[in-house]
């Protein structure tokens with residue numbers, strides 16, 4: 001039997017870890033696979049038993065799952081299906097190890113599966129799974145082996161020879177063989193050189209930055225550093241650091257080794273020295289290396305079944321028939337499907353357009369599963385665009401209750417509206433505030449999700465620019481914003497909620513500044529909350545100590561996710577329970593309403609400007625350009641149209657109050673339309689006559705005095721106030 005190689009990451013399951021293995025650290029870098037459009041066939045990792053067994057069960061499975069008689073035209077699809085390890089029987093697995101809220105979550109999803117395609121189909125799928133496992137090993141073996149296995153099985157003798165082996169070789173064909181081997185070796189050497197050159201191009205290395213003059217790496221070509229040598233040196237340094245007492249060179253300190261390995265990591269993987277050090281410090285040296293390696297390969301593409309429109313099993317069948325090779329994402333999710341290969345762009349299938357699924361990273365299921373929103377609740381999603389998590393919540397709530405989906409970026413909120421409509425969500429109201437403005441805008445929610453804007457250090461595989469574009473300032477600015485938003489999230493929850501009173505804080509970053517430190521700050525500022533279990537069945541515990549910092553022991557309840565450990569994006573999830581009202585002093589400490597409003601306006605402007613840079617790396621952007629344009633149009637905000645609605649509602653209110661609209665019309669309408677002030681025009685401000693500048697705005701003849709960016713917001717507030725007064 002051919003030795004089996006480890007599966008490539010995209011073929012590996014997402015979820016609980018397999019033990020790390022030494023061989024992994026010697027792995028070469030790979031370039032990221034494309035995630036857009038149809039996914040190219042992925043190289044099968046040589047998992048011989050699985051491939052063979054599945055293949056043997058294939059045609060029968062295909063016929064059953066398609067529910068059709070096999071025709072010649074169908075056969076290609078069947079072969080494709082045959083090669084994938086489909087096993088949907090885990091839909092029925094219980095999740096008894098989920099606790100608390102997560103059980104509710106599972107209930108919802110269980111229900112989602114109750115109307116599946118019937119017993120026949122279930123039997124067919126289940127028995128197929130058994131067939132795969134029991135398949136005899138000698139059936140059609142050659143057809144089923146992938147290229148790598150082929151080489152191992154046949155040895156290096158000849159592509160034409162079968163395994164009759166050496167005995168069949170004559171002196172003549174030994175000579176021929178020798179020539180063939182030479183040619184192959186030359187070819188391989190050429191390939192290896194090319195690969196190294198490609199690797200060098202993919203790395204942001206300035207050769208001049210590498211001080212390798214004192215060692216062999218410096219003797220290499222001036223075009224690129226010797227990546228292989230760097231790799232060997234990194235691996236060796238990590239080995240020594242992992243067993244420092246025994247393996248160290250007595251003349252070198254731990255700091256020497258660490259500095260040297262960091263320098264090599266910077267050169268090899270292309271990180272800024274600052275970020276390499278920050279990330280290296282999070283792990284043991286060995287794990288850090290695994291983390292850096294994992295960031296070089298993309299995570300598997302995953303889609304979330306929209307249970308408002310379909311069931312996972314039905315969706316899987318339809319997509320399989322379209323030539324998609326897929327598998328349930330793992331036992332921990334009832335709605336995720338991991339995609340291995342697709343003949344069609346997954347952002348343009350009829351099922352996608354009909355909202356049967358959304359392309360969403362597996363890790364972003366986790367915060368919603370932790371929040372576990374219940375039917376008929378009032379829920380706030382504070383930073384919601386483009387809506388992966390909002391629409392997941394709506395599905396768990398079965399379109400009941402009410403979700404307020406807020407995002408500070410109006411542009412991104414358009415995408416959110418598009419997704420809400422495509423996925424058939426009907427219980428959601430979209431709003432466009434800076435989250436700091438809550439709970440002033442509205443409070444008393446049963447649950448709040450804060451999926452915060454962040455640095456994106458957990459999603460480097462998706463966005464390699466993070467390697468170099470984050471500065472120390474980002475790790476001050478972002479945590480500052482995250483802390484403010486988390487306090488707002490806590491204050492927006494009703495501690496007396498009969499069903500909830502929960503807040504979930506999540507980021508797609510792995511740094512302590514954006515996670516444990518933010519949570520600790522919230523615990524300090526809000527003694528009316530405590531951390532509770534996330535109910536998630538996998539994930540590493542959050543830090544309770546990190547370098548010189550000490551956190552509350554309950555930080556153990558938070559969960560960290562890493563690409564190298566779980567094959568998911570790096571993520572952090574914390575769940576709080578609010579058990580008392582927020583004290584007046586705590587609220588005061590946040591600043592006066594004017595100060596908070598100013599901060600909110602500023603961070604709103606930041607969100608508009610920064611967009612993706614603020615950590616939305618969630619959804620695979622597969623929508624076609626036309627589609628995006630359509631969604632934008634569809635979800636667009638039309639101020640003039642809004643004005644008509646506002647006036648209409650104003651009229652209604654006045655009529656209800658018995659006020660004659662026409663009599664007060666001029667006053668009311670004037671209040672609704674702030675005028676631009678002409679430069680130099682005099683206006684009264686608090687009874688004092690002043691000259692206005694061209695930026696100023698006046699409402700009812702009164703100049704609105706505001707500074708800089710908050711001008712428009714203040715004007716709007718003033719406008720509302722005057723309109724109310726007029727009524």
Ligand SMILES: C[S@@+](CC[C@H](N)C(=O)[O-])C[C@H]1O[C@@H](n2cnc3c(N)ncnc32)[C@H](O)[C@@H]1O
Nearest residue numbers: 383384385386387388389408409435451607616
């Ligand atoms: C990580 S993304 C959210 C992804 C989203 N939860 C999802 O699942 O699709 C962070 C979002 O925060 C928004 N944002 C940034 N600053 C904000 C603020 N002050 N208030 C509210 N939203 C903000 C960004 O526009 C961005 O859409």
